[in-house]
Structure formats: structure tokens, C-alpha cells
Amino acid sequence: MLKITTVVACKNWAKGQVAFVPTMGALHAGHVSLINLAKKTADKVIVSIFVNPEQFGPNEDFVSYPRQLEQDLLLLEQVGVDAVFIPDNNEIYPLKNKYKITPNCLADDLCGKFRPGHFSGVSTVVLKLLNCIKPDFLVLGAKDYQQVVIVKNLIRDFLLDCKVVIAPIAREDNGLAMSSRNAYLDIRDRDNARHLYKALQSIKSLITQGENVNKACEKYKNYLIKYGYRLDYLLVRNADDLSNNLSDNLVILVAAWLGSVRLIDNLVCRR
Amino acid sequence: MLKITTVVACKNWAKGQVAFVPTMGALHAGHVSLINLAKKTADKVIVSIFVNPEQFGPNEDFVSYPRQLEQDLLLLEQVGVDAVFIPDNNEIYPLKNKYKITPNCLADDLCGKFRPGHFSGVSTVVLKLLNCIKPDFLVLGAKDYQQVVIVKNLIRDFLLDCKVVIAPIAREDNGLAMSSRNAYLDIRDRDNARHLYKALQSIKSLITQGENVNKACEKYKNYLIKYGYRLDYLLVRNADDLSNNLSDNLVILVAAWLGSVRLIDNLVCRR
Numbered sequence A, B: 001m002l003k004i005t006t007v008v009a010c011k012n013w014a015k016g017q018v019a020f021v022p023t024m025g026a027l028h029a030g031h032v033s034l035i036n037l038a039k040k041t042a043d044k045v046i047v048s049i050f051v052n053p054e055q056f057g058p059n060e061d062f063v064s065y066p067r068q069l070e071q072d073l074l075l076l077e078q079v080g081v082d083a084v085f086i087p088d089n090n091e092i093y094p095l096k097n098k099y100k101i102t103p104n105c106l107a108d109d110l111c112g113k114f115r116p117g118h119f120s121g122v123s124t125v126v127l128k129l130l131n132c133i134k135p136d137f138l139v140l141g142a143k144d145y146q147q148v149v150i151v152k153n154l155i156r157d158f159l160l161d162c163k164v165v166i167a168p169i170a171r172e173d174n175g176l177a178m179s180s181r182n183a184y185l186d187i188r189d190r191d192n193a194r195h196l197y198k199a200l201q202s203i204k205s206l207i208t209q210g211e212n213v214n215k216a217c218e219k220y221k222n223y224l225i226k227y228g229y230r231l232d233y234l235l236v237r238n239a240d241d242l243s244n245n246l247s248d249n250l251v252i253l254v255a256a257w258l259g260s261v262r263l264i265d266n267l268v269c270r271r
Helices: A007-013 A029-041 A069-079 A118-133 A145-157 A180-184 A187-192 A194-208 A213-226 B007-013 B029-041 B069-079 B118-133 B145-157 B180-184 B187-192 B194-208 B213-226
Strands: A002-004 A018-023 A044-049 A083-085 A100-102 A137-141 A163-167 A230-238 A249-258 A261-270 B002-004 B018-023 B044-049 B083-085 B100-102 B137-141 B163-167 B230-238 B249-258 B261-270
Touching: A018 A029, A018 A118, A029 A044, A029 A069, A029 A137, A029 A163, A044 A069, A044 A118, A083 A118, A100 A118, A118 A145, A137 A145, A145 A163, A145 A249, A180 A261, A187 A194, A194 A213, A194 A230, A194 A249, A194 A261, A213 A230, A213 A249, B018 B029, B018 B118, B029 B044, B029 B069, B029 B137, B029 B163, B044 B069, B044 B118, B083 B118, B100 B118, B118 B145, B137 B145, B145 B163, B145 B249, B180 B261, B187 B194, B194 B213, B194 B230, B194 B249, B194 B261, B213 B230, B213 B249
Parallel strands: A002 A083, A018 A044, A018 A137, A044 A083, A137 A163, B002 B083, B018 B044, B018 B137, B044 B083, B137 B163
Antiparallel strands: A100 B100, A230 A249, A249 A261, B230 B249, B249 B261
């Protein structure tokens, strides 16, 4: 496996069809499922590990975000990726006065409402990585549903050719969506974490039976609060564009705190 | 000459070394000098004609901006460019909820102070055009000095390989920097327009003789006002980064209104 640390080396690398899996490291089985999908999609697979400071708010967990590079590299070697891109901040942000991408209105909606600047940081780093790697395919996880929609639009709006491939959410045995931040959960919260996916499944079941969308959500807000969750949001949106235009193709979206950990999850639901 | 109107066709076109000259049409001898420099720089030359709505303020001249496509195409054919890219708005802005690039602090400085959003619009369209054409060289005119600095930084910050080539300012016989907007000048203003470059030359002469930079500018502010100019700014900056850190390498910058026309000009000055 080739280890690339500079933008120049990275650009020189890619020939042939390339699938790219961007990560912030602290790799888990969810990332492995993305990589396996990438391997099915293209001849060559490159993974980036870059904890992007610009997508963390001032009160967020940039400093404490789990970093375990040696372990990650071992995993990537085992899974069989072709290259890993591990740039430092100076490679990705060569200028002090940074240029930023401001995404459309979705940036201040849903998670963006609770994490100001987050999707601007995500959009900016994704465009930089795409410019650098020029992949044919970008593989993203469905857990970050809003991120997927914003990045898809970003690629379309900036006239890039890269095709976005979505990997389904990888879940623990108890249903909890895999995330690097799950490592922060204490034992009690780890048990309670199963209720998040349970709530989504129950809401989906109610909606497909014809229940009113808002009523279904309200019912399971109370359910989650009972198990110690503090909700940022639990709601239903249009699955295609995340608008409030509720067609047949819906997505149930949740973001909630359990102890010191912010969990997000979602479930697509046709009615 | 190939006429390309879609992003897809444009991307398929470029093979080999390509120099790109972005324009808003209404081509004049200044553009021709850019094209000639592009021809010296690379094997193939592509010119874009796109009056970018996003870089005009709500009270600016987007609607009345001179458009003369047939005449422009004839000129490009004569000058001998290889391709012209003439996209419509839907090609460049495929999404209604547009993503925008916010440049660093320079965006609200100098011309940005008087044209809010202008450099965000310029940065966004330039990045789109670069993504689309993927040129090896981008040829810009030195008249838009601030634009050159912002675009250079944009390319560096977004990790693109494109090299920026600067063409010196093309001037009328009387010294007026060539601009599509000069066509708006009435006869009397057209005569007075020569004083703008005269003022820059005189300030440069004073500075190289050791005169204080601010005093030199103040003197010629009054000179220009006498000839009917309404000044947005006349000042001296660091020629490398447009900061107020006045080293040996300076640039004298001016933006001023003559009748209904906003003129800009600049002159580099070493001391």
C-alpha cells in the first residue's frame, strides 16, 4: 500500500478508474463496508485520513476526536486498499486566509442548525480532496444523510464528473449506527443507544400504516426522552432533496445526545 | 474553430496543453493581447464568453453589459483561437440553490468594498470554469489586479494545478486601460479618462523620488477630482498580497467613476 502525504504526490498517483473514500480515521466496520463497496466499484481504491479542523465548531470535539493512525493503517492494509492519503493541515490549507464554500440553504438546516459552519467546512474540504485526487467515484456512508445530499449537490454545482456511491448504514448487533464517536459512550448509554434505531423502525412502521408523520415522530420523541436522549431533531423529510415537500419517498432523520455523545441516524421510508 | 456550449462537450475537448482565457465578451484589443499571450504559452487556446450574473451587484450593469456575440466570434476566428466556450446560465448554475465561494478578507477590500459579493461571484465562476476546462494555464489581464490576486490564491487554496499567466494592461493611445465598459464613456469623459493613467504615472514618479506614499496619493486625488472623477479609492498597497505592509514592491491602485462608468487601473512601482 502506498502512503501519500502530499497533494502533489497524490495527484501524480491516480491513473485508471479510482474510487475514493474520505474519512477522518478512527476506522470501524462502517468504513470497511465503504471500502469494500469502493473495491467493487473501481479498479483502484484510495482512502484519505484527515481530521478536518474546519468542520468542527469551536465548542466541538476536534481536539478529543479519536486518532489512531497506526491501527487505521493496519486495518487499511488488511482490507486491501491501494493507497492512503494522509495530508497534514498545511497540505490541505496552504493559505492562512482560507477560501470557504458556502452551501445552499441546507447548510443551516437539520444538523447545520446545531453545528454552524459544519457543512461549509465539509464542502470545502471535500472539494479540495476531489481536486487533489480526481476520483471517478466518491464513496460516502448513508449515515450522514444530509452530508450526502450536500456533497452530491456540490459536485453537480461545481461541474465535477465524480459519481457519488452510497454505502448503506453499517450497524452494531443492537442496531446502533456505527460511528467513530460511539467509542465515547459509557456502558449504560451504549445499551440505551439501541433505542435510536428502534424508534426509527417504529416510526417507519407507523407511517407505512398510514399514520400522520408528525404524530408518529412526536410519539417517539417521548420514547427517546424516556431513555435519556436529548433531541436535536427527530423529523421526516423528502428523501431526495431533504425539503419539507413530503412525497412518497421519505426519510426519517434523527440527531440526539446520549451523555456527551451526539448520535445521528436515519431510515428511508416509502409510503 | 470549435463552438462548445455544454460543460460535457467542453470537458471532452481538452487534450494536450491548454491555455484558457475567461471573458465576458465585448472583446477588445486587451482581450486580443491575452489571447496572443495564451497562444505563446500553450498548444491550444480556449476562450470563454459568459456574462456571469453572480458577479454583478443588484444595482450594477448586468442587464446593460455590452453583448456582441457575433462580432466576438468573428474576432476570435481572426485571432485564431482553437475553441470558444459559450455556456448558458443553466450550464454554469445547474442548481437553483447555488453554492458560493467566499474568498478571504480581500473580498471586502478595495473593489470588494464597493461591489459587495463581486469577488465571491468571480471566485465561484472561475472555479467552475476551471473544473470544466481543466486548463494548464489561465490567462488573466493585469488591469483587474485584485481579481488576479484572489484567483491566484483560489487556485492555490483549492489545490488546482493551473498556472496563472498575467498579461500586461493594454492601453488606448491616450493611456486609458482597455475595458469593455469604456464604450459607455461619452466624448468629454473619454478625453478626461487619460488623466487616470497620468495620475498613476505621476504618483509612481513621486514615490520613486522618495515622496511619502499617502501624500503622493492625496495630491492626485485632488487632481482627478478636478477632472470630474468621483473616487472609490486611490491608494498604494503591497504588490504581492495587496496588504498594507508596504515593502519595496508596491502597486498603486485606483477605482473612480467618470460619468456613469467605473474605471479601474493600477501601476506597479518598486522603490
